[in-house]
């Protein structure tokens with residue numbers, strides 16, 4: 068509807084749609100018979116979706132003109148009715164009851180939720196989410212002052228890899244559950260099954276749901292592992308140093324793509340970053356050109372490039388024998404000690420500035436609660 072109008076505008080070479088124009092069109096659509104259902108839902112999420120659409124186009128145009136850092140942004144696409152859906156309720160679109168398992172959403176009414184944790188403050192918005200496996204979640208945007216963990220003197224360097232998900236500078240190695248790899252056979256079977264079903268049939272819908280359920284199971288296992296592991300790292304260490312990996316570049320290598328996506332390096336980094344801010348830890352990222360696997364962590368001698376299959380090597384200068392990943396993790400930790408960090412978009416930010424900026428301001432956090440499954444710790 069409005070998004071189709073935007074695409075039209077864009078193709079005709081016009082500029083980004085204005086919010087007032089979009090709003091006007093929405094009001095007109097509500098009067099038509101075909102889109103009458105628009106009047107049955109609250110206007111709060113509808114207005115929000117227009118704001119989101121406007122933002123998406125603004126990001127896209129800025130990206131085209133080179134005014135936006137990071138990856139090129141593509142124009143917004145239509146949403147599929149069967150993929151993940153959400154409705155955001157702001158201001159007067161929702162109401163919370165004190166000490167209750169119910170929340171009120173405009174035009175929907177009171178719904179029962181199972182809280183996964185307590186809200187630290189009054190939320191500024193509530194998002195109702197239905198995922199592709201038909202599970203419902205509610206997420207809250209809450210502004211609060213982070214609760215700091217007691218300080219300690221430990222620091223850790225982390226080398227991310229494929230054989231071992233992470234190698235720590237203390238020599239510890241952690242394997243990833245790699246849920247996709249384990250479920251690949253079943254996933255392919257369900258995908259084949261779905262493709263054989265006739266479009267629009269009931270059986271196809273059943274097959275689609277089965278596949279969607281497996282997908283959510285895979286990502287749940289992965290996220291659960293990443294959350295537990297990142298929390299452990301944050302709890303135990305004051306300073307955490309990670310190597311900035313060119314994940315999007317690596318994913319272009321098709322052989323590696325699936326394995327890397329299955330590991331979830333990117334989410335892991337995002338989790339470490341968010342939790343560091345929340346708990347008052349020092350998170351540093353060293354740039355990807357630091358020769359962490361070429362240098363001897365003992366004497367600093369640079370032994371040159373080593374092929375990926377070289378797992379162990381002996382330093383030609385001091386004669387010490389190294390495990391490739393442990394040596395790299397130690398080098399990452401050492402490199403992290405030298406003040407400056409590079410943030411993910413290749414922009415130089417001095418650490419102290421970045422930390423003050425994140426640390427003093429209150430943090431916005433998303434809290435989710437799942438009403439259909441039991442709460443997770």
Ligand SMILES: [Zn+2]
Nearest residue numbers: 363366382385
């Ligand atoms: Zn050496």
